[in-house]
Amino acid sequence: MATKVLIVDDAAFMRMMIKDILTKNEFEVVAEAADGQQAIELYKEHSPDLVTMDITMPEMDGITSLKEIRKMDADAKVIMCSAMGQQAMVIDAIQAGAKDFIVKPFQAERVLEAINKTLG
Ligand SMILES: [Mg+2]
Numbered sequence: 401m402a403t404k405v406l407i408v409d410d411a412a413f414m415r416m417m418i419k420d421i422l423t424k425n426e427f428e429v430v431a432e433a434a435d436g437q438q439a440i441e442l443y444k445e446h447s448p449d450l451v452t453m454d455i456t457m458p459e460m461d462g463i464t465s466l467k468e469i470r471k472m473d474a475d476a477k478v479i480m481c482s483a484m485g486q487q488a489m490v491i492d493a494i495q496a497g498a499k500d501f502i503v504k505p506f507q508a509e510r511v512l513e514a515i516n517k518t519l520g
Pocket of ligand 1 (some may be wrong): 410411454455456457493
């Protein structure tokens with residue numbers, strides 16, 4: 401069975417970029433969320449194997465959402481998506497349980513490396 405992924409990013413273009421990389425590599429994108437609160441709801445609904453989580457989003461940011469998801473599921477596998485200059489937030493996210501991070505603009509090779517390492 402294909403690995404189920406939930407993509408979280410407030411920018412539709414970024415979601416599309418990541419979805420394109422994933423679907424070309426046999427992953428199944430089960431849902432897309434545009435903010436952290438929606439991510440929590442969709443996580444409950446779909447129990448994905450993996451989440452790609454943007455950091456900066458309106459309503460609820462990615463680090464808060466990550467923490468809430470980890471409270472529901474201590475085994476949740478979440479990879480953070482960061483922009484240049486967000487090192488401090490990436491460190492916060494890793495301390496909150498994120499497995500790895502990828503930096504925008506996404507490179508397919510690096511995205512797949514992070515995913516494969518996380519799924520281990
Ligand atoms: Mg964003």
